Amino acid sequence: MSIVSRSLSDQAFEVIRERILSARIPALAPIRQEALAEDLGISKIPLREALTRLEQSGLLRSLPNRGFFVPALSATEAEEVFALRLKLEPDAAADACLEADEARREAARSALRALESVDTGDKAGLATRNRSFHLSLVQSARHQVTAQLVERLHLLADRYVHKHLEPEGRYRRADDEHQRLLDAWLDRDTDRVRTLLRAHLQLTLDDLRVQLAAAGD
Structure with a gap:
């Protein structure tokens, strides 16, 4: 799936958010940013912006040397x-x-x-x-x-x-x-x-x- 037009970061945010909510991105598995950026057809800069926003929204977390991941439901x-x-x-x-x-x-x-x-x-x-x-x-x-x-x-x-x-x-x-x-x-x-x-x-x-x-x- 490729993303084109207006804000790449905004569109990546929506696509990744939907994948998190639908459990297409499993909980606790590390997010491979290079693979995800390639899948979305964008560079790592707008992807990183989207992931940071998702972390601020509480849908992702990050740890040193581990990167971003979806927290388990609690x-x-x-x-x-x-x-x-x-x-x-x-x-x-x-x-x-x-x-x-x-x-x-x-x-x-x-x-x-x-x-x-x-x-x-x-x-x-x-x-x-x-x-x-x-x-x-x-x-x-x-x-x-x-x-x-x-x-x-x-x-x-x-x-x-x-x-x-x-x-x-x-x-x-x-x-x-x-x-x-x-x-x-x-x-x-x-x-x-x-x-x-x-x-x-x-x-x-x-x-x-x-x-x-x-x-x-």
Whole structure:
């Protein structure tokens, strides 16, 4: 697969990210940069930039004399990431719904439509659009730092969201939860937004606990 046009680093980032989320790049195996650059049809400079961004996003790690590798899924990390999301995200979404203008309200509607349009077999695409929808609910002119922190947590959560969507039909339950959450957000019902989002995140974490325990992670 060769990459051409605009930012090679940006495109490499997206391609490698999809391979990580779909487990085409296995956990703990060192990434052979020369082979990967050749496969993508780019030089090592934009590849290195993409790998560095992926490390900053939490999808890769690096060690001296070992280079970059995909960290294994960790029940401990999942607990920490979702605990932080539970502390920040429900209040952030509740605050944001009160100040959202019509442009932001339409952006949230569009984000959910985009999520619902993804093919159910495209787990990486579902994880990406899921993140976009959730982030559309916390965008705020008054709480930009909080929104940035929530976005960082979502990047760390991406592989776990991908894992959560593995069981057949799970996306259907998530679709219903997302629609009810959006309806409450558009109604500016802050208490219901908090309640629904906390329940949604907690249920995802509960599912992940079972999945990661079964997988021995």
